[in-house]
Amino acid sequence: MSETEERAALVAEAMTWRGTRYHDCARVKGAGADCLTFLAGVFENAGLVPKIDIPYYPPDWHLHRAEERYMTGLLQYCVESDPASAIALEPLPGDVLLYKVGRCFSHGALVVAYPQIIHAVKNIGVVLGDAQRDGRLTTIGENGVNKGKPRARRHFALRRWVAA
Numbered sequence: 001m002s003e004t005e006e007r008a009a010l011v012a013e014a015m016t017w018r019g020t021r022y023h024d025c026a027r028v029k030g031a032g033a034d035c036l037t038f039l040a041g042v043f044e045n046a047g048l049v050p051k052i053d054i055p056y057y058p059p060d061w062h063l064h065r066a067e068e069r070y071m072t073g074l075l076q077y078c079v080e081s082d083p084a085s086a087i088a089l090e091p092l093p094g095d096v097l098l099y100k101v102g103r104c105f106s107h108g109a110l111v112v113a114y115p116q117i118i119h120a121v122k123n124i125g126v127v128l129g130d131a132q133r134d135g136r137l138t139t140i141g142e143n144g145v146n147k148g149k150p151r152a153r154r155h156f157a158l159r160r161w162v163a164a
Helices: 003-015 035-045 069-074 159-163
Strands: 078-080 096-101 104-113 116-121 125-130 153-158
Touching: 003 035, 003 104, 003 116, 003 159, 035 104, 035 116, 069 096, 069 104, 078 159, 153 159
Parallel strands: none
Antiparallel strands: 078 153, 096 104, 096 153, 104 116, 116 125
16 A cells, blocks of 8 residues: 555544544543544554554543653654654644643644544544644643643654655
8 A cells, every 4th residue: 555545544444433432541443442542543453553552551641740651652653743854744644643731742633634633532532623723732721721822732654654
């Protein structure tokens, strides 16, 4: 398969997860997933990575630790965008966006057709979203504190797409 076909297959697989309810640490399409397990399941089911062993993590780990556990795991399979690199500055279908929530980058989403994304949202489930308009993704500030401050975001592409 070409890179374009792989990206399309990845997005098509992700769309089959729509409506899956949010469930911490679960990885079952149609039954439950969180933002990490959703991405792992999509990449696995699309045949782009082998089964990913995800060690146990408490649901609130990102609120108490600054260690970049999510990003460290993602970097085993992906490369981060850099203006000097081969990754496009605007995310392409199948790229991953990571958002800083809490003390580290702890929320992931898959690009459908930028700015449209698909991700697992706590208390909602796997849904389509807008990376440029969703206030939960673009700004921080719960309860009016720091309201409007930009939320940090990073952009990644599957390693083999960048190496090609």
